[in-house]
Amino acid sequence: MVDAGVVYIGKKPTMNYVLAVVTHFNDGSREVIVKARGRSISRAVDVAEIVRGRFIPDAEVRDVRIATEKLASEDGPATSVSSIEIVLSK
Amino acid sequence: MVDAGVVYIGKKPTMNYVLAVVTHFNDGSREVIVKARGRSISRAVDVAEIVRGRFIPDAEVRDVRIATEKLASEDGPATSVSSIEIVLSK
Numbered sequence: 001m002v003d004a005g006v007v008y009i010g011k012k013p014t015m016n017y018v019l020a021v022v023t024h025f026n027d028g029s030r031e032v033i034v035k036a037r038g039r040s041i042s043r044a045v046d047v048a049e050i051v052r053g054r055f056i057p058d059a060e061v062r063d064v065r066i067a068t069e070k071l072a073s074e075d076g077p078a079t080s081v082s083s084i085e086i087v088l089s090k
Numbered sequence: 091m092v093d094a095g096v097v098y099i100g101k102k103p104t105m106n107y108v109l110a111v112v113t114h115f116n117d118g119s120r121e122v123i124v125k126a127r128g129r130s131i132s133r134a135v136d137v138a139e140i141v142r143g144r145f146i147p148d149a150e151v152r153d154v155r156i157a158t159e160k161l162a163s164e165d166g167p168a169t170s171v172s173s174i175e176i177v178l179s180k
Contacts, residue, residue, distance in 0.1 A: 045131050049156060
């Protein structure tokens with residue numbers, strides 16, 4: 001049994017990530033953190049809402065944190081990208 | 091003087107919305123709520139982060155709420171869309 005899981009949201013279909021979150025909870029996680037950057041932020045919110053609405057009704061959004069991350073690039077200055085962390089717990 | 095402002099994020103350039111939020115604060119708002127739905131959610135996070143990082147350093151993210159909204163359509167069933175509300179205050 002693990003206490004917390006983390007799911008990073010990328011460009012795959014939304015339901016892939018929903019399944020990953022649900023699997024974490026079913027494996028015994030009490031908390032799953034959904035993380036995303038940039039354009040994937042919208043998908044992270046979709047994932048959290050679908051998990052709560054359709055699969056794990058007793059999961060609640062315990063915290064939503066937004067931030068800015070600096071991405072180092074090989075040439076030129078670092079670029080900034082927005083990020084989100086949605087903490088789901090049950 | 092007004093106490094709270096609301097900025098709805100759509101498909102315009104990000105800086106348009108940043109300017110709208112900054113204007114609310116400069117007009118005396120203590121709190122500005124940035125709202126978005128669907129694909130615009132990522133842009134809402136960008137707007138909040140740019141306002142805090144570049145324009146109003148003493149603004150803080152007081153709350154981030156995510157939800158699901160039902161959109162009624164003229165024909166066929168209602169569709170669901172994720173939404174976000176970011177509460178900035180100073």
